[in-house]
Amino acid sequence: MVTKASSFPEQAGTLGALLRGPYRQLSDRLYAKMAAGGFPEIRRSHSLVFRHIAPEGSRLTELAEVSGLTKQSMAYLVGYLEKHGYVKISTDPADGRAKRVQLTNRGRAFVASLLAASADLENEVERKLGSARFKRLRGGLQALGLAIADLP
Amino acid sequence: MVTKASSFPEQAGTLGALLRGPYRQLSDRLYAKMAAGGFPEIRRSHSLVFRHIAPEGSRLTELAEVSGLTKQSMAYLVGYLEKHGYVKISTDPADGRAKRVQLTNRGRAFVASLLAASADLENEVERKLGSARFKRLRGGLQALGLAIADLP
DNA sequence: AGTCGTTAGTCAGAAGGACTGACTTCTATT
DNA sequence: AATAGAAGTCAGTCCTTCTGACTAACGACT
Numbered sequence: 001m002v003t004k005a006s007s008f009p010e011q012a013g014t015l016g017a018l019l020r021g022p023y024r025q026l027s028d029r030l031y032a033k034m035a036a037g038g039f040p041e042i043r044r045s046h047s048l049v050f051r052h053i054a055p056e057g058s059r060l061t062e063l064a065e066v067s068g069l070t071k072q073s074m075a076y077l078v079g080y081l082e083k084h085g086y087v088k089i090s091t092d093p094a095d096g097r098a099k100r101v102q103l104t105n106r107g108r109a110f111v112a113s114l115l116a117a118s119a120d121l122e123n124e125v126e127r128k129l130g131s132a133r134f135k136r137l138r139g140g141l142q143a144l145g146l147a148i149a150d151l152p
Numbered sequence: 153m154v155t156k157a158s159s160f161p162e163q164a165g166t167l168g169a170l171l172r173g174p175y176r177q178l179s180d181r182l183y184a185k186m187a188a189g190g191f192p193e194i195r196r197s198h199s200l201v202f203r204h205i206a207p208e209g210s211r212l213t214e215l216a217e218v219s220g221l222t223k224q225s226m227a228y229l230v231g232y233l234e235k236h237g238y239v240k241i242s243t244d245p246a247d248g249r250a251k252r253v254q255l256t257n258r259g260r261a262f263v264a265s266l267l268a269a270s271a272d273l274e275n276e277v278e279r280k281l282g283s284a285r286f287k288r289l290r291g292g293l294q295a296l297g298l299a300i301a302d303l304p
Numbered sequence: 305a306g307t308c309g310t311t312a313g314t315c316a317g318a319a320g321g322a323c324t325g326a327c328t329t330c331t332a333t334t
Numbered sequence: 335a336a337t338a339g340a341a342g343t344c345a346g347t348c349c350t351t352c353t354g355a356c357t358a359a360c361g362a363c364t
Contacts, residue, residue: 013294014267014270014274015178015270015273015274015277015290015293016175016178016179016182016270018290018293018294018297019171019174019175019178019293020171020175020179021297022171022293022296022297022300023168023171023172023175025297025300025301026167026168026171026300027168027172029300029303030168043320043321044321045320045321045322059341060341060342061340061341061342069321069322069323070322070323070324071341071342071343072322072323072324072342072343072344073321073322073323075342075343076321076322077321092341095330095331095340095341096329096330096331096341097329097330097331097340097341097342098330098340098341098342099341099342115166118166118167118168121167121303122166122167124303124304125167125296125299125300125303128299128302128303129292129295129296129299133292133295136288136292137289137292137293137295137296138167138170140281140285140288140289140292141167141170141171141174141289142165142170143281143285143289144174144277144281144289145170145173145174145177147277147280147281148174148177148178148181148277149177150280151181151273151276151277151280152276195349195350197349197350197351211312212312212313213311213312213313221350221351221352222351222352222353223312223313223314224313224314224315224351224352224353225350225351225352227313227314228349228350228351229350244312247311247312247359247360248312248358248359248360249311249312249313249358249359249360250311250312250313250359251312251313305364306363306364307362307363307364308361308362308363308364309360309361309362310359310360310361310362311358311359311360311361312357312358312359312360313356313357313358313359314355314356314357314358315354315355315356315357316353316354316355316356317352317353317354317355318351318352318353318354319350319351319352319353320349320350320351320352321348321349321350321351322347322348322349322350323346323347323348323349324345324346324347324348325344325345325346325347326343326344326345326346327342327343327344327345328341328342328343328344329340329341329342329343330339330340330341330342331338331339331340331341332337332338332339332340333336333337333338333339334335334336334337334338
């Protein structure tokens with residue numbers, strides 16, 4: 001199973017560690033690039049908003065639910081993003097209680113930039129790793145996600 | 153490169169997302185199992201201590217450095233662990249300024265339990281995924297870590 | 305032996321990320 | 335019209351981590 005049965009986790013090389021390491025490095029690089037590239041106020045937590053927001057905008061509660069946060073936490077995140085011009089928040093015309101959150105142009109610019117930087121990074125990695133191997137890895141990760149999801 | 157060029161990250165399936173998803177699920181399961189298995193006071197952050205502590209004990213500053221935290225943060229973590237009986241903190245006999253952090257029996261029990269649970273989980277995943285594929289995935293992840301590390 | 309730069313760790317304060325509980329306002333259904 | 339439930343807000347808390355300022359001890363060099 002594991003490369004070496006050490007009692008000191010450092011050397012154990014668990015699957016968790018193998019996933020965490022690359023993830024950290026990747027996202028550190030990415031957010032550093034974004035900060036340097038003109039979006040310094042975006043922090044990691046804000047990706048929850050960008051990741052889930054719909055083209056036509058989403059409701060606060062919707063965003064909260066799909067990202068697994070409370071409404072309060074999500075309200076805090078989108079409030080911050082509004083203050084910095086990445087989203088616009090308006091009352092939903094169809095429901096006076098609800099708030100609709102939409103990307104502004106700046107918000108869309110950020111998403112585009114993030115996606116581009118991410119693709120760049122991936123391409124670099126792909127070159128380093130070899131295309132075939134990279135594709136296999138991607139496939140493996142996809143399968144892993146599914147496998148874990150329907151564990152017991 | 154990416155499965156589909158969507159402007160909405162949710163569907164983009166970036167490498168980051170592929171790593172983050174399984175990692176989250178895995179570690180959620182693991183810590184839930186630990187909490188249920190008699191170690192309810194251990195939180196995710198404490199793994200930094202357990203991951204790096206040496207068999208004979210480690211110095212506070214050493215732990216801080218290798219885990220990439222400040223001394224203050226590490227002091228906070230090991231203080232908590234000491235209060236709950238997982239480590240013993242003593243002045244280093246060789247250096248009056250330094251603190252030596254050592255696992256107690258309870259601490260060792262936790263590490264053993266964590267490692268066992270982790271191995272169990274991995275085995276389940278391996279069974280679901282097929283051994284060959286699982287091993288390839290592991291290898292790929294290892295290579296990925298290295299590739300990212302020496303990017304530019 | 306005395307001084308002094310360096311290292312180990314502490315104290316205090318702050319900010320970010322997330323939570324719970326209690327509340328208001330609006331909707332929708334009776 | 336009345337009221338249960340949903341959408342958000344307000345206030346307060348906890349955890350994680352950081353910075354800055356400090357104390358105590360070590361060790362090298364007069």
